[in-house]
Amino acid sequence: MNAEAWLNCVITPGQFTGEYAVHAQAFDGQGFSLFAWEDELTCRDFPQGNQQAKATLRVRVIEEQGDLFLIELPQQALENGRLLTVKADQLTIEPVRGKQRV
């Protein structure tokens, strides 16, 4: 398996224009974060200032075992590596749609 998918996440503005701080959860509920460019994200209404918004992050699915998916992130997570495991309900085949600010 080597398919594209979209990981549910929450984003806040990053350190540069067009960059966002991304926060998501691994399969065991532990949070991880990374920086990603707007190209790698879909979000109906990208946040500004102190706002945050729900978004989806483009990832590659490397392996599937039951409801667990091994994915590759577009950038290395700050807390661990580029490969990590998430649950099926955290992934969507289609990117997020609609206004999702939280």
Added chain:
Amino acid sequence: MILSNVELHKALDAGRLVISSEPQPRFLPAGTGHCPYDTHSVDLRLGDEISVPQPGTYAYDHTQPARLSEHLTKTAVKYKISAATPFKLEPNQFVLGVTHERIELPIPTSGDVCLAARIEGKSSRARTGLLIHFTAPTVHPGFQGRLVLEMINLGAAPILLTPMMLIAQLIVEEVRGIPRRNDSQFQNQTSPDGVSGT
């Protein structure tokens, strides 16, 4: 295998490597200006933003899961720079910059070769003490975006950072084989980073 300038042009034409805006000109008669392509690298320019981490009463614990990316953003100040208002990088000061160019290294759906890259400094900048990256030069296959530069001035005098200045060079390499899963990183894993705990 490192791509020569000719192979870089071929990769750009084939879409295996995307640099936007594409550095120009590809060739230049000797002595008539600057060509961004060296024999096996292409120059990149500095973008117009500098992010400056601020000191505070905090410490980073890389062993703890946290919203570190958000924290890094909140504890830094972003500066817009221009030719008229460059950023003065003081000796021993650490800042983040970003390349003007956006890089893309698509992973092909067929074939057995893809591209990776490394960002490196330029000797002329290094002679003044400027490091534009440390420990993180690799651009992975599949990457798309601008490259973040971890810059520090190890010299004795301030260095002016101006947008569009030549700041780095990109060295592009072929990766033999299309990246796929590594079984050992998934089987028997006990941690969320996919690394086996046994």
